[in-house]
Amino acid sequence: MSAPAILQVEHLSKSFRGLKAIADVSFAIAPGSITSIIGPNGAGKSTLFNLITGYLAPTAGTVRFNGRPITGMATNRIAELGIARAFQIARPFRDISVRENVRIGALFGKKGLRDVEATTERGMKLASLAHLADRRASALTVGQLRHLEVARAIATRADLLLADEPCAGLNPTETAAMIDVLRQIRSSGVTVLLVEHDMPSVMEVSDRLLVLDAGMLIADGSPHEVAKDAKVIAAYLGTPEAS
Amino acid sequence: MKRSPLSIALLAAICIAVLAAGPFLLPPFYVRVGQLMLYSAGLGLAWSILGGFAGYASFGHAAFIGVGAFTAGLVENSAAGLGPLWLLPLGLIAGGGACAVLSAVVAYPILRLRGTFFAIAMLGVSHVCAELTNNVDFFQGSLGLNFPPIAPASADPADFFYWLYLAAGLVVLFIAWWIRHSRFGAGLLSIREDEDTARMLGVPTERYKRLAFVTSAVLTGLLGVIYAHSLGYITTDSVYRDDTNLSLIVYSLLGGMGTLFGPVIGAFLLVFVTQVILARLLDFHLFATGLLLVLLVLAAPGGVVGVVRSLRRRRDKLAGAE
Numbered sequence: 001m002s003a004p005a006i007l008q009v010e011h012l013s014k015s016f017r018g019l020k021a022i023a024d025v026s027f028a029i030a031p032g033s034i035t036s037i038i039g040p041n042g043a044g045k046s047t048l049f050n051l052i053t054g055y056l057a058p059t060a061g062t063v064r065f066n067g068r069p070i071t072g073m074a075t076n077r078i079a080e081l082g083i084a085r086a087f088q089i090a091r092p093f094r095d096i097s098v099r100e101n102v103r104i105g106a107l108f109g110k111k112g113l114r115d116v117e118a119t120t121e122r123g124m125k126l127a128s129l130a131h132l133a134d135r136r137a138s139a140l141t142v143g144q145l146r147h148l149e150v151a152r153a154i155a156t157r158a159d160l161l162l163a164d165e166p167c168a169g170l171n172p173t174e175t176a177a178m179i180d181v182l183r184q185i186r187s188s189g190v191t192v193l194l195v196e197h198d199m200p201s202v203m204e205v206s207d208r209l210l211v212l213d214a215g216m217l218i219a220d221g222s223p224h225e226v227a228k229d230a231k232v233i234a235a236y237l238g239t240p241e242a243s
Numbered sequence: 244m245k246r247s248p249l250s251i252a253l254l255a256a257i258c259i260a261v262l263a264a265g266p267f268l269l270p271p272f273y274v275r276v277g278q279l280m281l282y283s284a285g286l287g288l289a290w291s292i293l294g295g296f297a298g299y300a301s302f303g304h305a306a307f308i309g310v311g312a313f314t315a316g317l318v319e320n321s322a323a324g325l326g327p328l329w330l331l332p333l334g335l336i337a338g339g340g341a342c343a344v345l346s347a348v349v350a351y352p353i354l355r356l357r358g359t360f361f362a363i364a365m366l367g368v369s370h371v372c373a374e375l376t377n378n379v380d381f382f383q384g385s386l387g388l389n390f391p392p393i394a395p396a397s398a399d400p401a402d403f404f405y406w407l408y409l410a411a412g413l414v415v416l417f418i419a420w421w422i423r424h425s426r427f428g429a430g431l432l433s434i435r436e437d438e439d440t441a442r443m444l445g446v447p448t449e450r451y452k453r454l455a456f457v458t459s460a461v462l463t464g465l466l467g468v469i470y471a472h473s474l475g476y477i478t479t480d481s482v483y484r485d486d487t488n489l490s491l492i493v494y495s496l497l498g499g500m501g502t503l504f505g506p507v508i509g510a511f512l513l514v515f516v517t518q519v520i521l522a523r524l525l526d527f528h529l530f531a532t533g534l535l536l537v538l539l540v541l542a543a544p545g546g547v548v549g550v551v552r553s554l555r556r557r558r559d560k561l562a563g564a565e
């Protein structure tokens with residue numbers, strides 16, 4: 001790998017009462033890429049995100065962000081270093097407007113000098129939400145809420161965005177819009193780690209795929225390579241023409 | 244709908260002037276009611292910094308009224324040689340300091356609880372403090388504690404305490420206003436809305452909750468010190484009151500939970516109803532408070548501020564449709 005990795009996961013394991021949700025997973029993410037984690041339900045994708053963001057503590061292994069170990073750090077400290085997460089089930093601050101939601105991301109998040117108002121506007125623009133800035137979050141559609149999740153996460157000025165199924169439950173038009181947003185985020189210099197079920201989107205947007213099955217990393221490569229991998233086809237894709 | 248800063252400042256100045264003129268215009272009974280309104284509004288605001296802004300509704304803030312009052316009384320009585328001019332500042336520092344220490348220590352375990360559990364644990368804190376004050380001789384809770392008179396000879400004590408409550412209430416209002424518009428306030432709001440998400444966005448939730456708790460406790464304690472002076476003599480029962488514990492929640496519910504002026508409006512309203520309208524009905528006012536609360540939660544869960552806001556929104560919508 002040419003550039004130093006922004007995120008390094010080393011021999012990460014997590015057990016819940018003996019059940020191995022993540023088993024000895026290692027990988028490194030290059031800056032400026034979109035990497036997707038795929039795998040069947042229960043493969044450990046969300047657990048992996050919870051471990052990286054400090055929401056859960058691993059049973060074994062380390063996570064490094066920009067070379068610095070972040071395992072066991074409090075969630076808000078990890079956010080201060082520059083990792084943001086967009087939840088699968090949108091969790092907006094319902095009683096306040098879109099702008100106020102995004103503004104809270106801009107007020108906190110990564111440490112350092114900030115221009116709160118400019119960052120807020122930029123976050124809304126990147127997630128194409130500027131036209132809804134004054135709408136109450138509770139009045140948004142499911143698709144718009146997903147954009148709000150992404151906008152708020154980006155407003156933290158994070159260097160790494162973990163997006164947990166941003167396209168789940170969206171119609172084809174909304175999915176295309178979300179994919180477009182993720183691409184723009186990458187071109188703005190943010191590294192994206194994506195968990196997604198919608199295979200056409202994943203194939204289209206990802207620079208690299210990681211395949212998890214039963215807590216283990218079973219494949220790692222370009223979308224093209226992974227789609228041809230026999231283990232992956234057996235575990236997950238089912239049919240070879242999925243790509 | 245935005246008003247210019249100048250017109251807001253002017254409006255605030257007029258409100259303060261009208262309130263300050265109270266003792267010159269009102270008969271003595273209403274000066275007493277005014278005192279109670281201002282005191283309650285101050286308490287409601289102090290409570291709201293934690294309960295309204297951060298969503299941690301305490302059911303035991305009388306603990307800080309009591310701890311503030313008794314600490315101030317004990318310290319002032321042991322420094323009785325000082326002039327009356329120095330006694331109140333000394334009492335405020337001692338009472339506020341004691342509340343800061345108590346709340347900072349209690350914060351660690353108790354702020355791990357959420358919702359109802361936090362509320363009930365605070366009720367426990369209030370009762371434990373009351374029991375200790377009552378049963379440990381040093382605190383003189385059952386015997387009672389006298390406070391030296393601090394009102395200057397030239398002023399009527401009732402008027403003096405009215406103005407003191409007004410000044411204290413304005414200080415608390417200013418602090419609450421400042422918090423609400425600060426980064427700290429935005430962090431508290433995110434904690435109220437969704438604490439886990441707040442943490443994920445980098446909000447130092449534990450530190451902010453503790454800070455809000457200590458701020459709220461200290462301001463409550465300072466008001467308790469003034470209250471004790473206005474009574475002149477306190478026992479455990481006169482400061483650790485469960486109806487205070489209840490009222491502080493009611494002020495915010497009545498006026499509008501989490502809003503700046505909600506607790507002020509709620510306190511004014513509830514004190515007026517219980518002290519003026521229902522004054523002759525004695526204990527009936529507790530029943531009336533309960534009834535009012537039930538009706539309010541059913542009819543207008545957003546309180547007075549919520550009703551005004553929805554009327555304004557409707558009006559703006561009608562104006563936009565034309």
